[in-house]
Amino acid sequence: WLAPAKINLWLRITGVREDGFHELDTAFAFLNFGDALAFAPHPTIEVEADRGPSGEANLVHRVLAAFAAEVGAKEGLWVRIRKRIPIGGGLGGGSSDAAAALLAANRLWGAHWPREALIEWAVRFGADIPCFLFGHAARAGGIGERLSPIRPPRGWVLVAHAGEMLDTGAVFASWDAMYRKGQAALKTPAAPDSLPLGENALEAAACACSPRLASLLSAMRARGWQAWMTGSGACCVAWFATREEAQRAEAELGDVAAWAKVARVEALHPQHQWAIGA
Known part of the structure; x- marks a missing residue:
């Protein structure tokens, strides 16, 4: 699986909530490169990355563990991540990996949640995750969860x-x-x-x-x-x-x-x- 990088076409801060989160007006588009993920059935959740954190320290593991508990999954998932997106670069690498793993687990564990439900559930783990679950270049409001498709300029x-x-x-x-x-x-x-x-x-x-x-x-x-x-x-x-x-x-x-x-x-x-x- 390719977990693509993203760029923000623009980013405005429109409000600060009482809980400290920031309301945004932003837009995302994908790039034609990213991290490569592989999945396989496994008794437990195992995440291996060639760069950056592996295991429970990786966002993918935290998202999968929470989703497994949410849907009552009876098996785990082995995930290998080959990092190609710079870590800490604002290109959404960790969020893209987490979204890709969540999409795979949603199918492989037989949960079959609709996209809207996945977005609503996953936003707690990061404001960039919804845009990768949405599947289309998008404008985002709220803390990143209110999405509407856009057609980005070609370039x-x-x-x-x-x-x-x-x-x-x-x-x-x-x-x-x-x-x-x-x-x-x-x-x-x-x-x-x-x-x-x-x-x-x-x-x-x-x-x-x-x-x-x-x-x-x-x-x-x-x-x-x-x-x-x-x-x-x-x-x-x-x-x-x-x-x-x-x-x-x-x-x-x-x-x-x-x-x-x-x-x-x-x-x-x-x-x-x-x-x-x-």
């Missing part, structure tokens, strides 16, 4: 990593501190027919946490590219009309980034039929 992106992980909670805490000081503000959702491509309310907060990210973003914009941070960082994307333009940009960027990849923007999740027919 290619150069994805570049700053070279250090950023913790999502720390970035939002940085934004909260700026908000209390009047250095950040809530925004209204974008108009229904608009695509404010490249806007990200978390950029200043993330750059305050990571000088490397700030330098990378500045270097990409200095070259005249339409560039922005995706998610809560530490990956940035630059948008191009063609693959050739993106490849030339990758060569020009050189070792300014710790990691870079050219990818095509996709509207559909590779397993979208599993999501729709869950």
